[in-house]
Amino acid sequence: MGGGPAGLYFSISAKLRDAGHEIVVIERDPPEATYGWGVVYWNDLLDILHRNDPESARAVSAHSVLWQDQEIRVHGSRHDGTAYFGGYGYSLGRAALLDILTRRARSLGVDVRHETLADPADLPDADLIVACDGAGSRIRQSRAEHFGTRIETGRNPYIWLGTDRQFDSFVFDFEETPAGWIWFHAYPSFQGISTCIVECSPQTWHGLGLDTLDSEDAVPLLEKIFHRALDGHSLISRSRGEPAKWQRFQHISNRTWVDGNVVLAGDAAHTTHFTLGSGTRLAMIDAMVLAHALAEFPDPQVALREYDQHRRAELHGTQAGARSSMAWFERLDDYLDRDPVSFAYAMSVRQGHQSPWRYQVHLATQIPAVRRARRAYDTGKRWYRDRRRGEAPLPLLGRSLPGRK
Numbered sequence: 551m552g553g554g555p556a557g558l559y560f561s562i563s564a565k566l567r568d569a570g571h572e573i574v575v576i577e578r579d580p581p582e583a584t585y586g587w588g589v590v591y592w593n594d595l596l597d598i599l600h601r602n603d604p605e606s607a608r609a610v611s612a613h614s615v616l617w618q619d620q621e622i623r624v625h626g627s628r629h630d631g632t633a634y635f636g637g638y639g640y641s642l643g644r645a646a647l648l649d650i651l652t653r654r655a656r657s658l659g660v661d662v663r664h665e666t667l668a669d670p671a672d673l674p675d676a677d678l679i680v681a682c683d684g685a686g687s688r689i690r691q692s693r694a695e696h697f698g699t700r701i702e703t704g705r706n707p708y709i710w711l712g713t714d715r716q717f718d719s720f721v722f723d724f725e726e727t728p729a730g731w732i733w734f735h736a737y738p739s740f741q742g743i744s745t746c747i748v749e750c751s752p753q754t755w756h757g758l759g760l761d762t763l764d765s766e767d768a769v770p771l772l773e774k775i776f777h778r779a780l781d782g783h784s785l786i787s788r789s790r791g792e793p794a795k796w797q798r799f800q801h802i803s804n805r806t807w808v809d810g811n812v813v814l815a816g817d818a819a820h821t822t823h824f825t826l827g828s829g830t831r832l833a834m835i836d837a838m839v840l841a842h843a844l845a846e847f848p849d850p851q852v853a854l855r856e857y858d859q860h861r862r863a864e865l866h867g868t869q870a871g872a873r874s875s876m877a878w879f880e881r882l883d884d885y886l887d888r889d890p891v892s893f894a895y896a897m898s899v900r901q902g903h904q905s906p907w908r909y910q911v912h913l914a915t916q917i918p919a920v921r922r923a924r925r926a927y928d929t930g931k932r933w934y935r936d937r938r939r940g941e942a943p944l945p946l947l948g949r950s951l952p953g954r955k
């Protein structure tokens with residue numbers, strides 16, 4: 551139930567392990583009508599996907615774009631400057647990902663049915679129902695007591711937008727306004743388009759009047775606030791015909807993911823705050839682990855128990871880190887009086903991972919020559935991993951953009 555990354559990747563992973571399975575994916579939306587823009591991921595996911603299904607992994611890789619470095623730009627009355635993190639990652643349009651997975655699932659004989667609503671009160675007569683219907687899962691809600699669902703709603707409003715400003719790094723931009731701080735997280739997603747998630751505290755949101763404006767009417771105001779950061783480019787609200795809406799993040803956890811022959815996977819089972827950029831990755835790994843357990847254990851109930859216990863335990867640390875990250879962005883005012891380099895350092899350790907040399911490495915990363923050396927090293931590392939997977943290295947989108955230090 552649900553044709554997002556978890557549902558589609560489960561169908562692929564299960565079919566690859568046993569072509570005799572009859573699998574139907576029920577998706578309420580029409581093809582290519584998904585919410586959101588791009589999602590980021592890191593090299594380790596490509597390795598994992600490649601081991602599970604090289605064919606879809608190659609397609610994912612071919613449709614992805616590479617970004618290098620993270621820039622933390624602070625524009626306030628006390629401080630105005632940029633700090634840097636090193637490293638690199640990838641991004642892929644959500645619609646492209648779903649298209650790749652749908653094609654691959656169909657080529658393996660999976661019956662993917664769009665524009666069909668799964669009704670928790672009338673679930674089909676199947677050996678197994680995998681509830682992959684996302685964070686707002688109606689199947690989970692209809693059995694919330696059994697699953698022991700816990701939902702904590704984040705404080706900060708956010709909106710998931712696109713922009714025609716093509717970034718080539720992952721950029722965090724913090725702007726001070728008379729009503730308080732507002733910021734975006736932006737990264738390239740596909741040719742000519744970047745994802746731009748705007749977030750602020752409830753006080754800033756009310757103070758700027760964003761609570762009284764239609765989300766589409768808010769776009770010109772946000773473009774004005776982020777004029778410099780967007781280099782005069784536009785923000786785009788509509789990703790599937792409907793304007794994006796302001797939301798508050800829902801942190802979801804469950805005591806168990808199994809109820810009889812119904813099992814939760816992906817966002818239906820757990821969410822991780824978007825500042826971690828890992829929900830899609832975790833949803834696809836859930837799908838793979840579940841398919842693997844079903845192939846490994848002849849008794850499906852044993853397989854479900856194994857999946858429930860081990861995968862859920864594996865995610866405790868990540869979910870705790872995601873909560874810390876969400877909470878850190880909710881207390882941002884406590885940190886924004888620091889200079890950009892100190893502020894960025896506090897941001898980099900927001901999940902609590904500190905080591906004695908981390909601060910020294912952070913200080914070194916602020917030196918352009920060190921960043922160039924790190925990029926060269928990363929390029930070599932990436933080249934080696936791409937070759938090991940038998941792929942051509944991905945070019946960097948916007949490599950020729952001016953102003954890159």
Ligand SMILES: Cc1cc2nc3c(=O)[nH]c(=O)nc-3n(C[C@H](O)[C@H](O)[C@H](O)COP(=O)(O)OP(=O)(O)OC[C@H]3O[C@@H](n4cnc5c(N)ncnc54)[C@H](O)[C@@H]3O)c2cc1C
Pocket residue numbers: 551552553554555556557576577578579586588589590591666667668669682683684685687688709710747815816817818824826827828829830831832833
């Ligand atoms: C602002 C934001 C930014 C994010 N950025 C990233 C990122 O950079 N990297 C990353 O890895 N993750 C990111 N995520 C998280 C990621 O989007 C999710 O974790 C991921 O999509 C979960 O996949 P899923 O298949 O479990 O659920 P979903 O992708 O939500 O898919 C659920 C599917 O079920 C369908 N559905 C729902 N109800 C029904 C029903 N009753 N009948 C039939 N179909 C139904 C929906 O239409 C949908 O297609 C971000 C999330 C947000 C909110």
